[in-house]
Amino acid sequence: MSKSKKHKSVCIITLGCSKNIVDSEKLLKQFDNNNVKILNEPQGADYLIINTCGFIEDAKQESIDTIFSALEEKNKGNVGKVFVIGCLSKRYKKELKEELPQVDAFFGTEDFQKIIESINNKFDNKLLNDRIITTPNHYAYLKISEGCNHKCSFCAIPLIKGKYVSRSITDLLMETRNLAEKGVKELIVIAQDTTYYGTDLIKRKNISDLLNKLSKVEGIEWLRLLYTHPKNFPDDLIELIKSNPKICKYIDIPIQHVSDKILASMKRGINIKKTKGLLLRIREKIPNVALRTTLIVGYPGETKKEFNELCDFIQEIRFNKLGVFTYSPEEGTGAFKIKDTIPRRIKEERKKIVMEIQEKISYNINSDFLGKVIKVLIDRKEEDYFVGRTEWDAPEVDGEVLIKNNKLKIGNFYDVRITDFDAYDLEGKIYNRGELK
Numbered sequence: 001m002s003k004s005k006k007h008k009s010v011c012i013i014t015l016g017c018s019k020n021i022v023d024s025e026k027l028l029k030q031f032d033n034n035n036v037k038i039l040n041e042p043q044g045a046d047y048l049i050i051n052t053c054g055f056i057e058d059a060k061q062e063s064i065d066t067i068f069s070a071l072e073e074k075n076k077g078n079v080g081k082v083f084v085i086g087c088l089s090k091r092y093k094k095e096l097k098e099e100l101p102q103v104d105a106f107f108g109t110e111d112f113q114k115i116i117e118s119i120n121n122k123f124d125n126k127l128l129n130d131r132i133i134t135t136p137n138h139y140a141y142l143k144i145s146e147g148c149n150h151k152c153s154f155c156a157i158p159l160i161k162g163k164y165v166s167r168s169i170t171d172l173l174m175e176t177r178n179l180a181e182k183g184v185k186e187l188i189v190i191a192q193d194t195t196y197y198g199t200d201l202i203k204r205k206n207i208s209d210l211l212n213k214l215s216k217v218e219g220i221e222w223l224r225l226l227y228t229h230p231k232n233f234p235d236d237l238i239e240l241i242k243s244n245p246k247i248c249k250y251i252d253i254p255i256q257h258v259s260d261k262i263l264a265s266m267k268r269g270i271n272i273k274k275t276k277g278l279l280l281r282i283r284e285k286i287p288n289v290a291l292r293t294t295l296i297v298g299y300p301g302e303t304k305k306e307f308n309e310l311c312d313f314i315q316e317i318r319f320n321k322l323g324v325f326t327y328s329p330e331e332g333t334g335a336f337k338i339k340d341t342i343p344r345r346i347k348e349e350r351k352k353i354v355m356e357i358q359e360k361i362s363y364n365i366n367s368d369f370l371g372k373v374i375k376v377l378i379d380r381k382e383e384d385y386f387v388g389r390t391e392w393d394a395p396e397v398d399g400e401v402l403i404k405n406n407k408l409k410i411g412n413f414y415d416v417r418i419t420d421f422d423a424y425d426l427e428g429k430i431y432n433r434g435e436l437k
Contacts, residue, residue: 008119009037011045011079013070014134015063016053018190018226020086022143024051025131027112032132034121042073046080047119052088054160057328063088071102083107085115087160109161110146129175136379138411139186139222139395140179144172144210148192149199150229152256153267153334154296154327157192164192166201169210173217180219185411186377187220188394193229195237208236215246221413222377224394226252231269233278242286248391249286253279254294258313259306262299267334272313279317290392292321297354298347299327300338307350314357320365321398322358324351363423366399373431376401376416378408388414390426399424 010031014024027049028038042048048070052063063086073079081104089096090108097106107115113123133140147161176187189211191197198206207225215223223246228237230253241247257263258272282289295314297307314322326347329340376388379395386408388401402425403416416428 008046009039009044010047010049011039011042012049012051013042013066014051015066016051016055016059016087018141018188019143019192020051020053021134022131022141022190023086023109023112024049025134026128027115028132028134029127029130030112030116030123031121033124033127034116036119036121038132042070042079044078047083048073048079048081049083049085049115052084052086054086054088054091055156056325056330060088067100067103071100074102081105083115083118085109085111091156091160129171130178131175133179133182133184135395136410137183138377138379139188140182140184141188141190142172142176142179142214143167143190144194144197145191149196150193150231150269151267151334153265153338154256154299154330156330156333159332161192164196164200166197166199166206168201169206169213172210173213176214176217176220180217183219183411185220185413186222186224187214187217188224188226189214190226193227194225195228195233205232205234208234208240211237211240211247212244215244221246222248222391224248224250224391226394228253230255230275230278238282238285241289249289250292250392250394251282251289252292252294252394256294256296257299257302257306257310259302259309262302262306265301265335265338266296266299272309276313276317290320291317292323292394292398293319294323294325295354296325296327297350298342298344300335300340300342302327302342302350311353311357314354315361318361318365319358320362320392321394322354322361323397324354326351359423362399363421366421366423366426369418369426370421371418373415373417374401374428376403376414376428378403378410378412378414380410381408386410388416399426401425402427403429405430 012024014020039045050066053059070082074082083105084103085107089106093106116123145166147164148158149164195207255275260271329336374390378386378388380387385402385404393399415431417431418426418428420427
């Protein structure tokens, strides 16, 4: 009697942004369709796939460190073949091949079919709008495009991903329905620039039409928009976010800087006056909106004057959420030609100052929630607490709500009265409708 064929096993380690999460999830669906066993941990995997990030220096270093760790496990016999895929692999494929000959194969960001076929599996085009969710089942990311047409001087994404290519509304609706059938309640819309959606298809920005259609998919209760661009922000999008109850009153809008000198060098296509005008207009139209932004400190030419201008702007606008990166020169970008004269120590110092300013702002903003009843989506349980989020908080990057209760269900919404707070998180108890709000 012949032995039954042993199915292969695979583990994918995903690094970098949420766009990589989507790519990994789509790969997992293809593997699953071929009866490949999917492992959550590398131990014992026939194939260990590392989906890398090549965006900034810290992310590249994390990817390199993870590859080295994987190769150590391979040498010990704990894993089989090691594949490196994603942004770092596409950007530095030649160099990586020379430096890391122990890696069994390198693939780029669009090589899904090659990856699947490299282990004698069949790639199924019919599954392109389906995937295996690796986030908690009640929320998922929806990637609406690839690439970018902006020419920001600090960013290597156009070099890696190419020009902006929107996915069709038909495909996105099909994928959203598939996600809703799996139990997804919160859909998080992502792209390199979500507001640019549709320009390559119908020659105008069509993000509002897309969001409106997605909001009608049965089962989706929250729609969250990430990675918008301040340049030519669509006015109809502001109106839609204001009026559509399913779209979270939350806008992620990375402004990067506010100094006109720095913005011009960054090639952002916007100045401080227009940036401020947009943010104030959004706040005026959507009074309960949460604004999240991302900044870069230590960009070449940023003197104390430009940095102080940035700090003053933060204190004036009072962003609800804020993240900071220190500038790192990236090969092939416009800014790479500018001498990076600011020491790393100064960059880190400026990052710390910005976060200290934001911590005070966040504390004051959170204090306003004390005693209020808000809607919370439960993400997980940690020890004695259930941990959830409001519509003003995206997963992984924003604050959370802690609730001491033993009878909540992960993935459900609850009304929560806020009883305590700090600069980042809230604490509360389930609101019983018999008590006064």
